[in-house]
Amino acid sequence: MDKFTVLEGVAAPLKIINVDTDMIIPKQYLKTIKRTGLGKGLFSEQRYKDDGSENPDFVLNKPAYRNAKILVAGDNFGCGSSREHAPWALLDFGIRCVISTSFGDIFYNNCFKNGILPIRVTHDELEKLFDDADRGSNATLTVDLTKQEIRGPDGGTVKFEIDPHRKHCLLNGLDDIGLTMEKKTSIDTYETKAKELMPWL
Template sequence: MEAFKKWTGIVAPVDRVNVDTDAIIPKQFLKRIERTGFGQFLFYEWRFDEEGRVNENFEPNKPRYQGASVLISRANFGCGSSREHAPWAILDYGFKVVIAPSFADIFYNNCFKNGILPIRLSEEQVEDLFQRTAAHEGYALTVDLENKTITDEAGLRIDFDLDEHRRQFLLQGLDDIGLTLKHEDEIAAYEQRNADTLFARA
């Protein structure tokens, strides 16, 4: 997994509460066995109409938000089912950071396992970001994970909190497998000792 230290990206808004995982990646697209390729289906039923045409009224579809890699939304983002395909789709589409007042627990945890930084801010701080995003085309934020800050070119600075264990996961580019492999030598030594003991008893 790619390490995350600092990221600057255009902000795209999804101004809705309770965005569930079925809205993030609808169930009919869960048949793929790879982790990649889900980005094209992100927010599918909002991005496209019933004829498959682009819904120009859905904010992230607007030209000013093309290439965005920071997503802002409202409370309880990622609620619903536990499907890990939701962060897969978000990452594959190009988003590296998701900012909201609150997240569903399973979705929140899955983000860290897939190299996405979910940031909780207050309702007031998120509303301010929505206002700034609407007022300035190409509005961008810089997220510094090492210093736990969010800044923009207009002088905004927001400090955010994050569990240190999860922060280190992202800073070092570790998922659960990567964390285990950090102890590969100790595991190999244990297995050898165990094998020697079994051989001695035979």
């Protein structure tokens, strides 16, 4: 998992509440167990028309936001079913941070396991960040995980809270397997002793 330290980039404003995981990545894309290639399906029902052509009105299809790294979204983002494909699709598109007032619990947890930083802010802070994001490629946000702050293009800052363990994992690029491998020396020592004490196993 790639480390998350400081992220600077364009933020796309998605002013929709209750965006569920089926909207993020529709069910027809769930046949794969690969984490790559799902970016094309991200918000596909909003990004594409019935004939397969792009919907020019959807935010991620607008020139200023095609390479967005941050998503500023309405309340209750990632609600609905528990599909890990949702953060996979965001990450494959290039989104490394999602900012909202609230998240679906399972989606929120899945983000951390896949190298995406979900940030909770107040409604007033969200409105300010929407204003910044509305400026498109003329303005970028900087998300500093070490300092736990979002810096706007005009120098304003928004502080955010994060669980220390999750912060440690993101800063060091540790998913569940990576966390286990931090204990490799202890695991190897145990396995060696176990073979000596119980050679029949």
